[in-house]
Amino acid sequence: MNEARYAIGIDLGTTHCVMAYVDLGLSDRDQVIQQMVPIPQLTGPGAVEDRLVLPSFLYLPHPDELASGDLTLPWGVQPSFTVGELARNLGSRTPIRLVSSAKSWLCHPAVDRRAPILPVEAPDEVERVSPLQASIRYLEHLRDAWNYQHPEAPLLEQEIILTVPASFDPAARELTAEAAAAVGFNQLVLLEEPQAALYSWIQASDSNWRNQVKLGDVILVIDVGGGTTDLSLIAVTERDGSLELTRVAVGDHILLGGDNMDLALAHVARAKLAVQGTALDLWQLQALTHGCRTAKEILLVDPSVATVPVVVPSRGSKLIGGTIRTELTHEEVAQTLVEGFFPWVEAHARPAARARTALTKLGLPYAQDAGVTRHLAAFLGRQTGATADLAGFEGGAPQGASFLHPTAILFNGGVFKAWQLAERTLDVLNKWLAAEGAPPARLLEGANLDLAVASGAAYYGYVRRGRGVRIRGGTARSYYVGIESAMPAVPGMEPPLQVLCIAPFGMEEGTEADLPPQEVGLVVGEPVRFRFFGSSVRRDDQVGTVLESWLPDEVEELEEIEANLPAEGRIPGEVVPVRLRAAVTEVGTLQLEAVPRNGSETWKVEFDVRGGS
Amino acid sequence: MTELKPSFSTRLVLALHAFWRTLTDPDFAVSVARLQQGDLFAGPVTAATKPVTLRETAPESALQLLGLLQQEGRFVDFLQENVSTFSDAEIGGAARVVHEGCRKTLQQHLNIEPVRAEPEGARVVLEEGFDASAVRLTGNVVGKPPFTGTLMHRGWRVVQVRLPKLVEGHDVTILAPAEVEL
Secondary structure (H helix, E strand, O other): OOOOOEEEEEEEOOOEEEEEEEEOOOOEOOEOOEEEOOEEEEEEOOEEEEEOEEEOEEEOOOOOOOOOOOOOOOOOOOOOOEEOHHHHHHHHHOHHHEEEOHHHHHOOOOOOOOOOOEOOOOOOOOOOEOHHHHHHHHHHHHHHHHHHHOOOOOHHHOEEEEEEOOOOOHHHHHHHHHHHHHHOOOOEEEEEHHHHHHHHHHHHOOOOHHHHOOOOOEEEEEEEOOOOEEEEEEEEEEEOOEEEEEEEEEOOOEOOOHHHHHHHHHHHHHHHHHHOOOOOOHHHHHHHHHHHHHHHHHHOOOOOOOEEEEEEOOOOOOHHHHOEEEEEEHHHHHHHHHHHHOOOOOOOOOOOOOOOOOOOOOOOOOOOOOOHHHHHHHHHHHOOOOOOOOOOOOOOOOOOOOOOOOOEEEEEOHHHHOHHHHHHHHHHHHHHHHHOOOOOOEEOOOOOOOOHHHHHHHHHHHHHHHHOOOEEOOOOOEEEEEEEOOOOOOOOOOOOEEEEEEEOOOOOOOEEOOOOOOOEEEEOOOEEEEEEEEEOOOOOOOOOOEEOOOOOOOOEEEEEEEEEOOOOOOOOOOEEEEEEEEEEOOOOOEEEEEEEOOOOOOEEEEEOOOOOO | OOOOOOOHHHHHHHHHHHHHHHHHOHHHHHHHHHHHOOOOOOOOOOOOOOOOOOOOOOHHHHHHHHHHHHHHHOHHHHHHOOHHHOOHHHHHHHHHHHHHHHHHHHHHHEEEEEOOOOOOOOEEEEOOOOOOOOOOOOOOOOOOOOEEEEOOOOOEEEEEEOOOEEOOOOOOOOOOOOOOOO
């Protein structure tokens, strides 16, 4: 294979995709030649434009809906579906044919990610797609868009860095890598989005970053995108006398983002209109949401603006008579967004988890608590000991600290264009720090909130070649399989569950864990399922460690894993003792194999992404 | 427009000059022939160059831009409506939709910048050879460059156009499709 000329960063986001590249041949030391990649896409039927972002929407039109040729792309293909701006536009009028938030579905444990389930609300005649297939279509579009502009350097011959939320579990990472493989990406690396944002900051600082942080710093990256909130902690460490970065912790997967905020604001505006006796239909509510987003970005950036009008155009051609007008005040926006999503809470606050009602409609598991600051408090509280083992941190958090004390903060994601939301987050954090006698956290400035992840990912492709600082850290969880204890069964009681550690915390890419001494039994010719667990706080467990009990929140159950032992040359039904070995691939996915006691053969153990329940 | 009538000597020089050029320059002869038929405005009759034919501009990109302005800013809806029956407040509400949307469309598809960087009201000097299509002289237009005057309007210039590419056979006369909800 040819040596890659470009490192290409792809931010495959919940609401939009962005692509950037670094020219590896022309870049030298701190002179990094980097560009965003314009993405040609349909912006209207039969009209193609270059945009820097590709909205992550897939529209499945009715065969009679568009004129022939309306979906033709510049590279000549004429698919029966469309992605990007046109998909979003058409979908705003016909939501039953629109696939959105495919990425959130990709990590939804209760559904089969390979089954055609999207759009959920689609009538039977619409040929649905799977969350995996939707992701593949976005990646195909990005691939074709690149190849169209760079026929001399096909994408598949370049090094591709695809970003994933830090909170993605092993199964969701595996599915992302599977989607990439289906498109033909074979020089692929996965990178966590908050890390990509920090790489972008490092690059933007023009190699001056070493003067802006010091040994012992803990950088909190808060990435609030359109659909998700992603948290990471990155410590500034030292190796051989020079500063290094180590990602020490990542947060839970929180489905809470800018779209929720815009919708909340739209409901405020809708309630005001309802008082005046104006009711809105679905289309108008969407237009209102759009207007509210614009109003938010004005009101939460410039404090001197007291009110911003929000208008909903009429649907028909009579614009003047039919346009609905209201306005949002600074106070309303502050009340709804700042207090609603970034409330003043204490450091010991925790997100409320309402019990789910028994009959939930099939939908995404949105965060039950909208308070980003409460999720942040929970994250920092859980990670109090995250830096304890690092050299240069003098035993981690100070005595009596009830949460991990970040010393610097980096914001990312379009939500923080409404800058007062970032200011509030910083104020809340600094209040927590002050209460425990710690100095306030500094703001790391200079990242482009929308494009940082893609550009940071491309830059990572460059530093991977040893030309800049790398963020280390490896896997952010330790992993366990559930094993039944050997205790005699007691009627009416669940047999006690033990978990066996098979992958320690912090496994680097391209490494393999040791084989645990314990064996489990596989049945020949039958799929055998194991319960699978992860912990983002148990940093010291080694392969073979068996836990009989743990604190709540310390270990969380993930999707089951499944091993299939082929019947060749064995008696079906026979039980074969095997040991489970974990490895982290070069791509960055976790791989599990079953290794029998003797014999060199091994079998792959799969993550179950069929949504068992 | 009133022009000074040329003197006899001027007319004599002109007649000789015209005689000679009619004889040697076929394009010039065509213009003189037209002049004689009384078709004064058939083409440029200035005695300098061959006649320039006015070119038709292709309506395609104009319609395309109009479609974009309608799509984002409801431009056509707004202009097609009779505003006389509405109050200023109602028109103002709709104008926000139009302004916001059309502005976004302009920013997305055209790079527009002022022709002159000076603030309006500033004294500006136009050197000889200034671009007469980019700067319009008004008022007491006499004498020779350099001209000194007051900048009344900064002018606008498009420095880049990025219109969507269209598929073959795309009907740009449809500024907005009719919408039928099922």
